[in-house]
Amino acid sequence: MTAKSNPVSARAGIAGLGFYVPQRVLSNRDLEKMVETSDEWIRTRTGIVERHIAGQGEGTSDLSAEAARRALADARMKAEDIDLIIAATTTPDMPLPSCACFIQEKIGAKNAAAFDLGAACAGFVYALVAAEQFVKTGFYRNVLVIGADVISSFIDWTDRSTCVLFGDGAGAAILTPAGSGGILSSVLGSDGHYTDLLKISAGGSKMPASPETVTHKDHYLKMSGSEVFKLAVRGMAEAVNEALEKAGVKKEEVKCLIPHQANQRIIDAVVERMGFPKEKVFVNLQKYGNTSSASCAIALCEAVQEGKIKKKDKIVLATFGSGLVWGAMVMEW
Ligand code: COA
Secondary structure (H helix, E strand, O other): OOOOOOOOOOOEEEEEEEEEOOOEEEEHHHHHOOOOOOHHHHHHHHOOOEEEEOOOOOOHHHHHHHHHHHHHHHHOOOHHHOOEEEEEOOOOOOOOOOHHHHHHHHHOOOOOEEEEEOOHHHHHHHHHHHHHHHHHHOOOOOEEEEEEEOHHHHOOOOOHHHHOOEOOEEEEEEEEEOOOOEEEEEEEEEOHHHHHHEEEOOOOOOOOOOHHHHHOOOOOEEEOHHHHHHHHHHHHHHHHHHHHHHHOOOHHHEEEEEEOOOOHHHHHHHHHHHOOOHHHEOOOHHHHOEOHHHHHHHHHHHHHHOOOOOOOOEEEEEEEEOOOEEEEEEEEO
């Protein structure tokens, strides 16, 4: 697909949203039977009650395609209308081709260009910002942005410090030129000094798969939980404040804050640090756990479906993840 010449647009906005989580539910009680943990520990330390886990052979592109179909229906668009697909994921179906190409084929978006973007749990906001540039310059008109991960494939199900935290899912948004409202400001950041805190060491070019990497469980996610916790609180609070300032929006004007759904205690600490009212914060992590790149996308979609966000409302997205990376976005709905 080559670039069309569309008019330059002042702003880009979301024309449709959709999300999908796999059928299988894994509860805290189920985890009690797998590792030495308890429903009480998981609830009090994280707020998570259950999460959805992909079935055998169900990949990130499968979840993404269903989320995309729902977003297309919400936007009343056909797959052929999509000019570009950006799939934010760190768990593509395979190293190549890109997850975005599999999604393209599954939904029949035959006129689209397609690529993946890797920014871990901040992926959805990173991808929205990338899509916004294509839309605002007129390079593309309708961009399908997906945040999706099947992180369960990279979890060591004998490691209680990580396996209780994550779940699988996909969220999709269609970004188009906005008649009114749309993206008012965004902030992206990263600090590669902290690459060791949350990583999957093997399976890439530096440490390809070998019998040793399998024996040492190097294909699984490893994390320094408490350090990530502290940096997440600071990173998200600062990014939100900066994005609000950039947009000229006061925090009192914000109707809904959609934070990355990693841990209730991280969210509580962020809003306390910002002096933001708790009742304006949307939380659904109790149902899904941390779905990585999908987290903010699913939360945004559910908040809209539940009527928490209405036309003209000012909302803020806040994300944080492995890298370390972070991103915040202020929008008018
Ligand atoms: N069940 C029961 N006990 C567990 C456990 C589990 N699932 N996981 C860890 N523990 C134990 C630890 O072994 C430790 O025991 P010890 O004191 O005997 O050594 C104890 O609980 C406390 O561990 P600690 O790591 O201090 O707990 P915490 O309060 O920091 O909570 C996390 C741990 C992982 C929930 C928390 O650090 C966190 O959420 N970090 C951020 C993770 C995250 O969201 N990452 C993704 C960002 S995108």
